[in-house]
């Protein structure tokens with residue numbers, strides 16, 4: 001398998017009260033074409049920052065101290081904003097952690113899904129509309145016609161999360177970065193959405209970087225898993241091996257916690 | 262009794278387009294009734310879009326019901342102080358221009374707490390956040406940190422009634438357990454009552470005394486937690502429990 005993305009020795013820090021605090025520390029991570037790689041680990045360990053850094057979507061006060069992010073033989077950390085803009089819409093797409101807050105509050109749901117299709121895939125208004133309706137169907141949103149015209153505040157948390165998923169799928173990207181994509185969904189819909197993602201992956205062959213604290217999902221769907229702890233990747237490998245023989249203390253604690261709630 | 266919901270309804274009217282003047286009604290909450298006793302926890306489960314968050318907002322009078330009423334027991338004197346909510350989307354419910362310290366201090370100052378900074382520090386400790394986060398803005402926190410700030414804010418004035426809408430959904434399992442244990446401990450110590458919304462059946466089972474299962478705005482099943490889990494009646498409940506395995 002070929003490497004689709006390589007993160008090499010990535011370190012990110014923030015300036016807080018005049019001193020720098022490291023949030024991500026020497027992270028190395030490869031994503032292979034077509035694989036599902038889960039990124040799990042404790043809250044605040046740096047998962048979202050690592051994901052955002054891939055297309056340089058980091059908060060303004062973040063500083064990248066070192067690292068390379070290689071995608072298509074290019075180091076994205078040196079790419080121009082214009083190049084990145086293109087990559088974000090076409091080749092790497094995101095499902096962000098807090099769906100409702102990430103959607104545009106003053107654009108209707110339909111518009112939000114259509115807009116990137118028109119811009120990046122050069123489709124006409126009516127083609128984009130047809131695609132958007134299909135996507136909403138795929139993520140099991142009811143009452144398509146009205147949902148299309150709704151604004152995010154008129155939808156439930158889980159409905160917005162599905163809108164976000166639909167938007168990310170519109171781009172036919174090679175890499176889908178999904179940051180806690182199903183946290184607002186009940187288990188029945190979660191199952192259907194994951195099944196749909198797997199089917200699409202079969203069809204289009206994209207890779208998924210799947211950030212989640214849901215270890216049931218990791219065990220079921222991810223070929224490999226990386227465990228993050230305090231800004232570092234402390235363990236990475238095939239999911240079955242890590243679940244049956246965890247090495248790092250934090251991995252052990254996480255796996256134990258599955259049964260404990 | 263701390264709270265009684267009587268035949269609560271919330272309808273929204275959705276446009277069907279330019280030429281169709283009839284409007285489709287979204288019955289987000291459609292005739293929900295229940296009682297909540299002091300120091301007890303009512304779990305609310307149901308599929309995405311079934312009306313859980315709408316119910317949460319109705320209970321705290323953040324939106325007006327289309328029909329029905331909410332009656333508070335004598336424990337709720339000063340409504341703004343004795344009842345609080347943790348919203349589903351932390352980022353949306355925190356003022357982006359306020360620092361964590363001000364977010365936590367605000368309710369305390371409004372309710373004239375002396376030594377409110379001590380309480381802020383205490384709250385931070387309860388939800389396992391470091392002092393270093395106090396000067397940050399919500400956008401400068403991780404998802405799970407934001408969720409814990411929301412919980413801390415809701416706990417600030419030691420409310421008697423707390424409505425929690427998916428309060429641990431962004432937390433890793435270790436932290437979920439710690440926060441659930443904290444909520445259970447506080448409930449016992451301070452005699453709080455919770456309405457606890459979650460799609461995670463294991464979490465609901467752990468914390469709730471009784472449960473309601475909602476489907477399309479209506480309650481399709483209710484009862485003691487153990488009963489509902491062991492002998493589900495409604496088809497939807499069976500499906501939920503099945504999928505959770």
Ligand SMILES: Nc1ncnc2c1ncn2[C@@H]1O[C@H](COP(=O)(O)OP(=O)(O)OP(=O)(O)O)[C@@H](O)[C@H]1O
Pocket residue numbers: 014016023042043044045046047048049050059060061062097400401402403404405406431433
């Ligand atoms: N803009 C910022 N300024 C300062 N610190 C920040 C900023 N953004 C994030 N951080 C800090 O960086 C650390 C890692 O954050 P990140 O969002 O990557 O965590 P995470 O692993 O995604 O956690 P969660 O599971 O809770 O979402 C956290 O301690 C967070 O407080």
Ligand SMILES: Nc1ncnc2c1ncn2[C@@H]1O[C@H](COP(=O)(O)OP(=O)(O)OP(=O)(O)O)[C@@H](O)[C@H]1O
Pocket residue numbers: 153154155156157158159184185186273274287288289307308309310311312313314315316349
């Ligand atoms: N302001 C509004 N205007 C119009 N419709 C609304 C509004 N708020 C909610 N709805 C609709 O009411 C229904 C119930 O939404 P609600 O947010 O209560 O669901 P939920 O059970 O919390 O779902 P989830 O688990 O996905 O968060 C949905 O169909 C939603 O689209």
Ligand SMILES: [Mg+2]
Pocket residue numbers: 047048049097179403404405
């Ligand atoms: Mg995160």
Ligand SMILES: [Mg+2]
Pocket residue numbers: 156157158313314315349426
């Ligand atoms: Mg909701």
